[in-house]
Amino acid sequence: MSREKLFTHALLTAGAIALLAALTVGGYIAWVTLECRYQVRHGPTLDRNLGFTYATPYFLIDGRLQEVMTLYPKVGGPMHRGGVTDDDIVVGEGSVVCSFYRKLESARGKQMRFSVVAGGDGPPLNKRPIRSITVDVPRPNQ
Numbered sequence: 513m514s515r516e517k518l519f520t521h522a523l524l525t526a527g528a529i530a531l532l533a534a535l536t537v538g539g540y541i542a543w544v545t546l547e548c549r550y551q552v553r554h555g556p557t558l559d560r561n562l563g564f565t566y567a568t569p570y571f572l573i574d575g576r577l578q579e580v581m582t583l584y585p586k587v588g589g590p591m592h593r594g595g596v597t598d599d600d601i602v603v604g605e606g607s608v609v610c611s612f613y614r615k616l617e618s619a620r621g622k623q624m625r626f627s628v629v630a631g632g633d634g635p636p637l638n639k640r641p642i643r644s645i646t647v648d649v650p651r652p653n654q
Contacts, residue, residue, distance in 0.1 A: 551609055554613060555613050558613060558616050562616070563585055563590055565583075568580065568581055573638070574638075580601045580602070580607070580631075580637075581607055581608070583596050583628070584599070596645055596647075597630070599630065600628040600629070600630060601629050601630075603628060603629055604626070612626070620652055621650070623646050623648055624649050626644075626645050626647075627642050628645055629641065629643070
């Protein structure tokens with residue numbers, strides 16, 4: 513193969529790799545933007561309607577610091593009535609803040625189930641009992 517053809521082949525390969533990388537990064541950014549719009553657009557109303565706030569502290573999990581989502585229900589609100597207590601940590605599917613808000617918004621007018629473990633000091637998170645929470649998510653106008 514001539515040098516010219518080798519150079520063209522290398523250039524095309526590098527271009528294809530760069531395009532694939534750009535599409536991958538672009539797709540990830542688009543997914544994060546779509547996922548987090550629920551938190552930005554619907555979060556304040558959902559917080560009010562369901563009576564809760566949240567925080568995102570870091571816990572040492574399997575030797576690594578990892579961000580978790582902790583809930584703080586308003587006494588008597590839907591989250592509190594569903595069984596959420598202060599410092600509960602959301603685990604499993606929907607444990608990322610943006611995903612949690614997407615699930616809440618999708619459950620408007622229905623019930624939503626999710627899992628939590630008790631927060632605060634204690635045994636490692638993977639050794640704590642998992643509790644199932646069911647919350648009635650009100651329609652947007654309620």
